[in-house]
Each structure stands twice: as C-alpha cells, then as structure tokens.
Amino acid sequence: MPDIMDGWTQKPWSVTEEMWKRKAKGLEDQYQRLLSDHQDLRLEKAKMMGELRVLQRYKETAEDTISREVASRKVEHKDKVSATTKLEQYIKKYERECERVFALERENAFLMEQVSDIKGETEKRLDLLKELEDSQKRNARMKEKLREMEVVGIEHENTILELKEKNQKLKRKLAATEEDAADKAEEAKNFAVRLAAVESAWESARGQNKTALHELKKRESLSKELENVKSETKHASYRIHALDVEVETAQSKLRQKDRTIEELREKNALFKKEVTRLNARVEDLSASLVATRELIEEKDAEIERKTGQLRSKKTEVKTLERIDDSSKDRIEDLVCQVSELQQQLLDTQKEYLRKVKKDELTREKQRARDRAEITKELETMHKPRRCKNCNETFTNKSNTSLSCSFHPGRFVARKYPLEGYQWSCCQKRELSSRPSDTKKPAASSTSTKQLTSEDQGADAEAKGDGTASSAEEMKQYARAEMLQQVNSGQFLSDMEVEAAFLYDWSRFHPEEIEKDSRERELLQELLLSCFSELNAGYMHYATGSSELTYGMNGAEFAHFLHECELARLHDVNGQNTVEKVVSQSLRHDTLVAMHDRGTLSRVGYIHALLRVVQAVSSTKDSFSEVLDAILKTQVLPTITRLTSGPFRDHSHHDKMVAIFQEAKPKLLKLYAKYAQEHAPKLALRKKSDDPEADEASVATPQPISSTWPLLLSAVGLRSMLYDCGMFCSGTPEEQEALFDRAVEQSFSGMREVERIDDRMVVFSEFLEVTARVALAVLESENELPPRDAIKLALEAVRSLPLKVEAPKARK
Numbered sequence: 001m002p003d004i005m006d007g008w009t010q011k012p013w014s015v016t017e018e019m020w021k022r023k024a025k026g027l028e029d030q031y032q033r034l035l036s037d038h039q040d041l042r043l044e045k046a047k048m049m050g051e052l053r054v055l056q057r058y059k060e061t062a063e064d065t066i067s068r069e070v071a072s073r074k075v076e077h078k079d080k081v082s083a084t085t086k087l088e089q090y091i092k093k094y095e096r097e098c099e100r101v102f103a104l105e106r107e108n109a110f111l112m113e114q115v116s117d118i119k120g121e122t123e124k125r126l127d128l129l130k131e132l133e134d135s136q137k138r139n140a141r142m143k144e145k146l147r148e149m150e151v152v153g154i155e156h157e158n159t160i161l162e163l164k165e166k167n168q169k170l171k172r173k174l175a176a177t178e179e180d181a182a183d184k185a186e187e188a189k190n191f192a193v194r195l196a197a198v199e200s201a202w203e204s205a206r207g208q209n210k211t212a213l214h215e216l217k218k219r220e221s222l223s224k225e226l227e228n229v230k231s232e233t234k235h236a237s238y239r240i241h242a243l244d245v246e247v248e249t250a251q252s253k254l255r256q257k258d259r260t261i262e263e264l265r266e267k268n269a270l271f272k273k274e275v276t277r278l279n280a281r282v283e284d285l286s287a288s289l290v291a292t293r294e295l296i297e298e299k300d301a302e303i304e305r306k307t308g309q310l311r312s313k314k315t316e317v318k319t320l321e322r323i324d325d326s327s328k329d330r331i332e333d334l335v336c337q338v339s340e341l342q343q344q345l346l347d348t349q350k351e352y353l354r355k356v357k358k359d360e361l362t363r364e365k366q367r368a369r370d371r372a373e374i375t376k377e378l379e380t381m382h383k384p385r386r387c388k389n390c391n392e393t394f395t396n397k398s399n400t401s402l403s404c405s406f407h408p409g410r411f412v413a414r415k416y417p418l419e420g421y422q423w424s425c426c427q428k429r430e431l432s433s434r435p436s437d438t439k440k441p442a443a444s445s446t447s448t449k450q451l452t453s454e455d456q457g458a459d460a461e462a463k464g465d466g467t468a469s470s471a472e473e474m475k476q477y478a479r480a481e482m483l484q485q486v487n488s489g490q491f492l493s494d495m496e497v498e499a500a501f502l503y504d505w506s507r508f509h510p511e512e513i514e515k516d517s518r519e520r521e522l523l524q525e526l527l528l529s530c531f532s533e534l535n536a537g538y539m540h541y542a543t544g545s546s547e548l549t550y551g552m553n554g555a556e557f558a559h560f561l562h563e564c565e566l567a568r569l570h571d572v573n574g575q576n577t578v579e580k581v582v583s584q585s586l587r588h589d590t591l592v593a594m595h596d597r598g599t600l601s602r603v604g605y606i607h608a609l610l611r612v613v614q615a616v617s618s619t620k621d622s623f624s625e626v627l628d629a630i631l632k633t634q635v636l637p638t639i640t641r642l643t644s645g646p647f648r649d650h651s652h653h654d655k656m657v658a659i660f661q662e663a664k665p666k667l668l669k670l671y672a673k674y675a676q677e678h679a680p681k682l683a684l685r686k687k688s689d690d691p692e693a694d695e696a697s698v699a700t701p702q703p704i705s706s707t708w709p710l711l712l713s714a715v716g717l718r719s720m721l722y723d724c725g726m727f728c729s730g731t732p733e734e735q736e737a738l739f740d741r742a743v744e745q746s747f748s749g750m751r752e753v754e755r756i757d758d759r760m761v762v763f764s765e766f767l768e769v770t771a772r773v774a775l776a777v778l779e780s781e782n783e784l785p786p787r788d789a790i791k792l793a794l795e796a797v798r799s800l801p802l803k804v805e806a807p808k809a810r811k
Contacts, residue, residue, distance in 0.1 A: 551593025
C-alpha cells in the first residue's frame with residue numbers, strides 16, 4: 001500500500017487521460033459483449049438450423065403419418081357408413097320387433113286381465129259356495145235347536161201337568177185338612193161344653209159342700225149326720241179331685257188341639273203360597289210356551305225362506321259350475337295362447353340375437369380383411385424401389401410419378417397392387433405384364449364358393465346349436481334372477497317362498513339335527529309352512545339388506561332368542577348354549593354369510609334356531625312335535641310382534657327401508673366408533689411387581705365370543721344423539737325419560753338390566769331407538785311427517801365426524 005501511494009505521488013494526474021482510459025475500457029467491454037453476443041447468435045443459429053432439419057424430418061414423418069391416417073380414416077369412414085346403414089336397418093328391424101313385442105305384451109296383459117277377472121269370478125263363486133255351506137250348517141244347527149226347543153216344550157207341558165196334579169192333590173189335602181180342622185173344632189167345642197158342665201158341677205158340689213158344712217155346724221149334735229156328711233165330703237173331695245184331673249186332661253187336650261190347629265193353619269198358609277207360586281210358574285210356563293211356539297213359527301218361516309234360498313243357491317251353483325267349466329276351458333285356452341305368444345317372443349328374440357351375432361361376426365371378418373388390405377397397401381407404399389436406368393432409390397409415398405427424379409415417366413394412378421408388375425423409370429406401365437391375371441378370377445370364384453358353403457354350414461350349425469344354447473342361456477338367466485330374488489329376502493309370491501326354502505334346504509344339513517329320514521321329512525314340511533315368518537324375523541335384523549351383504553352375528557341371534565324366551569340374555573347357561581350353537585353352525589361353509597364368515601346366513605340362522613330348540617327341550621316327544629309347539633307358542637308370535645305394530649309397520653315399509661339402506665354405511669362406522677369409545681372397561685387386575693403391567697391392566701372390552709362384534713351401549717347411543725343435536729327441547733329429565741322409553745321399547749331385555757352401562761343394543765335396535773326418539777322430538781316440535789322426521793334424524797347422525805376409524809361391525 002505505501003508503494004502504490006509513492007507511485008501515485010510521483011505521476012502527474014490528468015483528468016482527460018483518466019476519462020480516455022475509462023472510455024477505452026468501456027469500449028473494450030462493449031466489444032467483448034458484442035463478441036460474446038455474436039458467438040451466442042452463431043450458436044443459436046446453428047441450433048436453429050439443427051432444429052430446422054429436425055423439424056423437416058418431423059414434417060416428412062408427420063406427412064407420412066397424416067397420409068396413413070387419412071387412408072385409415074377413409075377406410076374407417078367407409079366402415080362407419082356401412083355400419084351406420086346396417087345399424088339403421090337393424091334399428092328398424094328392432095323397432096318392428098319391439099312393436100310386435102309391445103303388441104304381444106298388450107295382448108298378453110289383456111289376456112292376463114281376463115284371466116284375473118275369471119279368477120275373481122271363480123273366487124266369488126267359491127265364496128258363494130262357502131256361504132251356501134255355512135247357511136246349510138246354520139240351517140242344520142237351527143233344526144237341532146228347534147228339536148231341542150220342542151223337547152223342552154214337551155218337558156214344560158209335562159211339568160205343567162205334573163204341577164196341576166200336585167195342585168189338585170194339594171187342594172184335596174187342603175180340603176181334608178179343613179175337614180179335620182172342623183172336626184177338631186167341634187170336638188174342642190164339645191170339650192168346652194163338657195168342661196163348662198164339669199165346672200158347673202164342681203161349683204154345685206162346692207155349694208153343696210158349703211151347705212153340708214153349714215148343716216154340720218148346725219147339726220153338730222147329730223153324729224150320724226156328721227159321719228154321713230164326712231163320708232159325703234170325702235166322696236165329694238174324691239169326685240172334685242177326679243174332676244180336677246179330668247179338667248186338666250181336657251185342658252191339655254185343648255191346648256194340643258190348639259197347637260194342631262195352628263200347625264194346620266201354618267201348613268194351609270204354606271200350601272196357599274205354594275199354590276200361588278205354582279200358579280205364577282204355570283203362567284210363566286204358559287207365556288214361555290207361547291213365546292216358544294211363536295219362535296218355532298218364526299224359525300219354521302225362516303227355515304222355509306232358507307230352503308228357498310238354498311234351492312236358488314243350488315240353482316246358482318249349478319249355473320256357476322257350468323260357467324266355471326266354460327271359464328276353465330277359456331282359461332286353459334288363454335294360458336296356451338299366452339305360452340305360445342311367449343314362445344314366439346322368445347323365438348323372435350333368439351332369432352334377433354342370432355342375426356345380430358351373425359352380422360357382428362361378418363362385420364369382424366370384413367374389418368379384418370380391410371385391415372389386411374390396408375396393411376398390405378401401406379407396406380407396398382413404403383417399400384423402397386430402384387430405377388433400372390440410374391439405380392436411384394425411391395418410394396411410392398415420396399414419389400407418386402412411379403419413377404426417379406432424373407428419368408420422369410408417365411403418371412399412372414395406382415389402381416392395382418404393385419406386386420406382379422415390371423416397372424421402369426423410363427417406360428410406361430405394362431398392364432399386360434401382370435402375372436396370373438387369368439388364374440385369379442378362377443381362384444376367387446372357387447374361394448367364393450367355398451366361403452359360401454362354409455358360411456351356410458356355419459349358419460346351419462349356429463341355427464342348430466343356437467336354439468339349445470339360447471334355451472340354456474334363458475334357463476341360466478331365469479335361475480340367476482330367481483337366485484337374486486331368493487338372496488334378497490323380499491318374496492312376492494308363494495312360488496318364490498318355496499324356491500327360497502328349497503334353495504336353503506339344500507344347504508341346511510338336517511342330518512346333524514335329526515337322524516331319522518321320516519322325521520326329516522316332517523321337519524321339512526313344518527319349516528316350509530313357517531319359512532316366510534322366519535325370513536321376516538331374519539330381515540328385521542337385516543334392516544332391508546340382502547343375504548349377499550348381511551349376516552346375523554351372535555349378539556343379534558342372542559337378542560332374538562331372548563325375545564322368544566328361549567335363552568335369557570343375562571343367564572350364563574343360556575349364553576353358553578347360544579355361543580356353543582353359533583360356533584357349531586359357523587363350522588359349515590353353507591351356513592355362514594357370503595361376506596363375513598363370523599356371521600350366520602339365513603339358513604344358518606334357522607339351523608342355529610333348531611339347535612337351540614333341541615338344546616332347551618326336555619320332553620321325550622319327537623323333535624318335530626317339540627319344534628311345532630315352540631314355533632306356534634314362542635317364535636312365530638315373537639316375530640309377529642317384532643315386525644308389526646304402529647311403529648314397526650312404518651319402519652318396515654319399502655320407502656323407510658330405502659332410507660335406512662342409504663344411511664347404513666356411515667351409520668355402521670358411527671356405531672362401531674361409539675361402541676369402542678363408550679365400551680365398559682374391565683376391572684383392574686391385582687397389583688403386581690411390574691408397575692407397567694399395573695398401568696396396562698385396563699384391557700380393551702371383549703364381547704362374549706371372539707366372533708361377535710362389540711355392541712353399542714345405551715350410554716354411547718345417548719351420547720351420539722346428544723352430539724348430533726337430537727335433543728333440542730325439553731328438560732333433561734324429560735329427555736332421559738324419552739330415551740329410556742325408546743330403549744325399552746326396542747328390546748324387551750332392557751327391563752331386566754339395572755345398570756344403564758350394561759344395556760347393549762344391536763344395529764337394528766340402534767336404528768329403532770334413533771327413529772323413535774326422532775318421532776317423539778321432531779314430529780311434536782316441527783309437525784313433520786314421520787318419514788321426514790326419521791330421515792332428518794338420520795341425516796343429523798350421519799353428519800357426525802369419524803375422527804378415528806373404528807373396526808367395522810360385522811353386518
């Protein structure tokens with residue numbers, strides 16, 4: 001640095017020199033920039049020339065590609081035009097066939113309406129016949145009642161005669177009693193007169209005694225007279241004593257006669273009452289007899305009227321039988337016509353399909369031939385050629401004059417394939433030099449004949465095999481449709497029910513339940529008679545899903561058995577029986593569901609139900625009798641209760657089932673999520689030496705069996721309904737009461753559980769509780785129709801987020 005400063009101080013400084021230096025430096029920099037720009041431009045020019053050459057090559061290849069594409073497009077356009085014309089022809093044919101089919105269908109519908117009308121008339125006639133039989137039975141019963149009334153009337157007349165005889169006897173007894181009473185009264189009067197005479201004699205004796213005593217006093221002096229008086233007095237006292245005794249006996253007899261008279265009077269009063277009662281009864285019996293006679297007259301008139309009606313009914317029945325015979329013949333003719341029309345329709349469809357297939361095969365062959373010709377033309381076009389004069393190489397694509405550039409020849413349009421011609425760049429095209437021109441027409445004619453004969457043979461074979469193959473295809477199609485209907489569980493006719501049962505019976509394994517073949521036949525007949533109801537119970541837990549997407553898990557089967565009172569849900573022995581039966585049924589591939597081997601199919605559900613019945617029965621009767629009794633008393637009434645009623649009739653409607661099916665995928669995930677979050681925790685294990693083991697002692701809750709899913713508790717369901725805002729009004733107590741009532745209505749086993757944490761609901765019960773709460777809350781608050789209220793509630797539940805993907809419940 002000091003050296004630089006020293007040089008700076010030694011040199012004189014000039015502003016002009018410094019400016020020229022800076023200007024020269026700037027010009028040098030500018031020159032360097034221009035030079036570098038020139039080099040860059042040269043490089044860019046070279047690159048552009050290279051790109052230009054590449055683009056020229058691309059242009060040539062693109063032109064080749066475009067020409068090839070134009071040729072292929074022309075061919076495709078030809079194909080499209082021909083295919084369009086053929087398609088229009090086929091469309092017209094198809095429209096004509098469709099019109100014919102529609103006409104046949106209309107005629108078929110008209111014939112079916114006639115058949116249904118005739119069936120309705122036949123049913124009316126059968127109803128009339130039943131009414132006629134009922135009227136005959138009622139007439140017979142009325143005749144029996146009339147006979148009984150006549151017998152009762154005769155008995156009443158006999159009773160009246162007997163009562164009259166008794167009345168006469170009582171009257172005679174009364175007259176005799178009155179005569180006896182008169183005699184007794186006369187005797188009493190005589191006794192009274194005699195008593196009065198005795199009393200008067202006794203008074204006279206007493207007077208005489210007094211006079212005698214007076215005389216004795218007067219004549220005390222006279223001993224003889226006194227002795228006589230004494231003796232007379234003794235005799236008089238004896239006589240008085242005898243008279244007293246006689247008076248007492250007379251008085252006792254009089255009292256006895258009085259008592260007898262009183263008794264006779266009482267008997268007379270009783271007899272009079274009995275006579276009055278008998279007279280009243282006689283009057284009642286005469287009145288009832290009159291009423292009975294009137295009733296008999298009315299019944300006779302009614303019998304005559306019924307007899308006339310019976311005659312008219314018989315005449316009508318004979319007429320209806322004749323009409324029925326003619327209608328049966330007409331129905332048979334219509335059925336034959338319908339079958340013929342259906343066969344014609346089937347033949348038409350087969351012919352149309354055969355024609356379509358044949359045209360498609362012909363079109364494919366023509367398309368393959370066109371592709372081969374185009375490929376050959378393209379190969380010929382791009383094939384390199386060499387001029388004979390100058391040996392220059394050229395192609396027909398790049399040089400259409402068919403000669404080299406130095407020896408131009410005459411242009412001849414390419415009309416024939418290039419093979420087989422001798423070309424020269426200086427000569428004309430020699431058409432006569434084409435080899436084998438005379439041979440090809442013959443070969444083409446022979447090949448055409450061979451082709452036509454082969455096509456005719458193929459058509460004959462296709463026509464021969466087409467009928468059998470189309471019939472087989474129709475059978476397979478019908479079987480597939482029937483199998484789909486069978487698996488769906490929605491049966492519309494008895495034929496579908498029987499087909500579904502026979503399909504399930506082929507996978508049922510009845511030999512494991514009953515060894516006797518005769519008992520198995522009875523078991524098959526019994527299950528066929530109630531298969532529709534058993535399927536309805538299965539579909540109740542499926543919530544509208546078909547057998548292809550649903551299987552009944554062990555918890556749902558246990559709930560169903562609890563409803564049927566076959567195995568209690570909270571009984572250890574019952575649960576062990578259910579778990580054993582389910583595990584035995586899941587061992588067979590034909591008894592498990594198609595999408596989940598841990599659940600039961602419909603046939604597996606029926607098989608497990610029969611195993612449970614076999615396990616709980618304790619009688620020595622045959623298994624078919626035991627099963628019949630349990631089905632009639634426990635299972636079928638339970639299924640009727642589960643699938644009927646004001647709410648369940650509405651929830652099992654097709655439109656409601658469609659709403660449930662639409663919401664089911666998201667609801668299954670929410671069900672599993674809340675079941676995992678609100679599952680009851682197991683008790684802590686005993687403390688061990690390892691603290692980590694103590695911390696991890698709270699295990700994940702497990703179901704009864706490893707194949708059974710984790711169930712949603714009532715607490716989790718209530719939390720879900722609170723999370724989605726279902727309880728939007730009312731006090732907490734009212735909301736609790738509403739929720740508890742809905743839970744108890746969904747499953748009868750809830751009433752036996754004291755702790756709410758132990759109340760578990762399966763998926764169908766979860767849907768039912770949600771719908772019941774929605775109807776109770778939304779319908780009363782917003783006056784919504786039931787279907788809209790349930791749909792709105794399901795939408796609210798579906799709006800809940802799925803934070804953690806829980807294991808999907810097996811459905």
